[in-house]
Amino acid sequence: MVVFSNKMNDSNPTPSETGRLFAPGTHVTFNLHGSIESGTITKQLTNAAIVHIDACSSNKELIFNTNGQTVINYHRLKLTCS
8 A cells, every 4th residue: 555645744745847737626637557547636736636536347456566656757647628
């Protein structure tokens, strides 16, 4: 299990200009290990976001190995159409 901690201070990191497009709750797609995955932003970091991966029948092993979350650089994220 991966735990993210910001022990330096309790404030939230300021996202980069690119990151401002990806607010928490935004649905996105991204390429992970050669597969197109989708998910929802749960937290913004300076240059990346923590993404809760959407579960589907083809990514059960990925969900198990990542505990359903991963960190993706903003440049690798794409907004999905609503």
